[in-house]
Amino acid sequence: MALSCAIGRFPEGLKGCLAAYIKRDDAQAILSLYERFVKLLSEGVADHVIAEEEEEDAETRGDEEEGPLASTSTSVRPDRFPGGSEILLAAIAAHAMLNDFSGAIRTALKSPFRISSLSVPIFLPVLKHNPSQQERATIFIQQAATARLVSSPISLRHQVTNLSQNSTQTALKRLYDNIISGFSPEHPWLTTDPSQVSDIRPVVIGESTWTHLIKTFVELDRLDLAETVWADMIRFGFRPTVAVWTVLLQGVGQLKGADHALGMWQTMIAAGIVPDSSTYQAIVFVLLKARRLSNAIEKFNEFMRRTPNPSADCTPLFNTMIKGYLSNSRDAEARDLVAWMKEHGPKPDTATYNTFLAHHHSFRDYKSISATLQAIAADGLRGDVFTFSTLLSSLLRLVDRQEAIDRTIRIMRSHGIKPNVVTYSTIIANLLEERTESNLKAAVDVLRMMEEHGDPAVHPNVVTYTSLLSNIYRWPDLDRALLEEHTDYISKQMKERKIALNRVAYHILIKACLANPQPGGLQQALQYYWQMRSAKVVMTPDTWQILLLGLMQRGNTAMANEMVKEMEKSGVKEGESLRKLASDVRQHAAWGSTSRLEGYYS
Structure with missing residues (x-):
């Protein structure tokens, strides 16, 4: 009966049975019940359920805590299959009772569920009757979640990128440390050699993962951590490929300059690595950025000699x-x-x-611009959004806005391109990269054209409006009257078209507002915060991370301290990095005065 109810999305009975077995330390009964449940799923009893789960809502990805407890494309979402994460956690706890670490890893890797970070603190108290088992289960769960994440390079890449953009470096470093711990003899599950995959070490970490980790740390200006990854990669038996050398070369050039990059080039050659076109592109780019054109030409010609x-x-x-x-x-x-x-x-x-x-x-x-457009067509190529954004920006200097937009659209059609909402949204974003009043007005005109277009495929969506608003809010010296005119118009249009902001949009807009050093930036960010609360949009750890980091970066420590209090009242599950950030805010606030959040907003 418990199994049937669980299949029907009523898992409380099954969870109750598993909890009872846990309190009796009956690991075999737990694993037997878990395997029967998973078998029912695999035999098609719940195929329709799994199909629903795999219709992934991309906007909700990354909303949980940082670290390995992230979604994978091959798993059933625990928040859409109630109890899935807790059921998997019970099986891992059973392996912990048996001190069977490898079994825990294999179970997590094969499971149709993933481990949700939000369910772990809810589950672990079930083991409080046996503190040693609870401690072991905590380790097994952490390692199993990390192994599951690393086994899916795409999911790992998404998680690393998410942490690098929305979290602190501490969280990313902790994730990396968790990955490397998979090489340890105490809790082994990771190898660099596909031929060494076994029941003990079932997960391989390959070139793409090493490359992405190095690239991410370089982008965060943490060459020290990039070099740590490099050293670990060699220490654990992975011979750096030309792709990995290329990424490190880019990083060294970016952070240490051209001379260090040339030194690394010589080290790479001495190691027997044959550079490819991407490696040459990296060194040429570094040299050009350092204004060493003659050296760049020399490297380019070297490539030409080697590659006829x-x-x-x-x-x-x-x-x-x-x-x-x-x-x-x-x-x-x-x-x-x-x-x-x-x-x-x-x-x-x-x-x-x-x-x-x-x-x-x-x-x-402008004469050369026209000739270049003709050359694109003559070569049988099509322009892209950058082509037409540049064209529109140029035309805005020559003719009135409507004529510039009309000409651009005509040329797009002559290239065989039928613009849609993505095309126009990208053009709007590109226009606003060049911060001129004419470009801003043209971007709003493009928006109006989209709104009035007879083809629904062209109508603006939440991404269009969010992109335009965020670019306006990030513009620090934009005339206040112009800002209010355009943001009021956009807000009015969204309301009329019944386009509501979602959590992702709120995050983008709050971050953009806080990045604007003007007082209005803070005021607008707080307005979106209150609007988010009023609309009952779920505020995740990422929401609070964006708010606290943005306020601290502005120097609004007292305001950040008030936000910490709001966060604590909200009951959000804080991950370690968010707890650390909140602690830092409180420590900084202790040296200054407190400003009431409500007082500022009113």
Whole structure:
């Protein structure tokens, strides 16, 4: 009966049985019941249920706590299959009772459920009658969740990216430490060698994961952690590939400069690594950024000597060199290189011509812009959103806004492109990267055109409005009257079109407002915070992380301290990084005065 009810989304009976077995320390009974339940799922009794679970709502990803307790594309969402996470946790606890670590890892890897961070603190008190087992189960759960995450490189990449963008470096470093602990003899589950996969070490960490970890730490300006990853990678038996060398080369060049990058290049060559076009692109980019054009040309020519017949995947290197020529006012060499590409390969692509468009736009060379557009069509290529955003920005300097928009749309259609909501939304975002009043007004005009368009595929959505609003809010020196005019219009249109902000949109807008150093930025961020509460949008740990970090970065320590109090009253489950951030806020606030949140907003 408990199994049947659980299949029907009423898991309390099954959870009650498992809890009773846990209190009796009956590990075999727990595992037997768990396996029967999973077998029923795999035999198709609940196929329709699983199908519903796998319709992933991308907007809800990343809303749980940081770390390995993240979603994977092959699992049933525990929040959509009630009790799934707790049922899996009971099975892992049973393995902890048997001191069977490898069994716990295998069970987690094969499970149709994932471990939810929110369910762990709810589950663990069931084991309080046996503190030693509770402690062991905690370790097993942490390791099993990490193993599950690493076994899905795409999910791991998403989680690493999410932590790097929305959390503290402490959380990301802790996740990395959890991963590396899989190599330990005490709790082994990880290997770098596919041929060494076994029941003891069933998970492989490969090139893509090492590369992404190094790249992420470099982007956070943490070359020390990137070098730690490098050292660990070698220590645990993974020979760095050219792709990994390339990422580290980019990082060293970015953070330490061209000379250090050239030194690493020599080390790479001495290690017997043969650089590919991506590696050459990395070193050429570093040298160009350091304004060492002659050295960049030397490296590019070295590649040309080694690669007499470059393939299409070499195009980004050629485009980088073209940009270098143009940036140094050597337009003739840039054009000569394009002519060489047409004759010998790789053929120029849209990005090649976009490089010229951006250059001509910066010099207001409208004749060359027209010629470049003709060259794109003559080569059988199609422009992309960057092409047409650049074109529109240029036309705005020559004709009135409506004429500029109309011409751009006509040229898009001549390229065989039927614009949709994504196309126009991207053009709006690109227009606002160039912070001019004419571009802002043109972006709003494009929005109006989308709203009035007869094709529903063109109508703006929440992404369109959020992108436009966030770009406006991030603009620190935008005239206040203009800001209010356009944001009021956007808010009015959203209300009329019944487009509500979701949690992701609120996060983007709050972050954008807090990034604006003007007092109005703080006021608008708080307004969205109260609006979010009023709309009863669930405030996750990420919400509080964004608020607290943004307030602290502005120096609004007293306000951040008030937010900590609001967070504590909300009952949100705090992960370790959020607890640490809240503690830091309280410590900083102890040195200053307290400003009441309600007082400021009113």
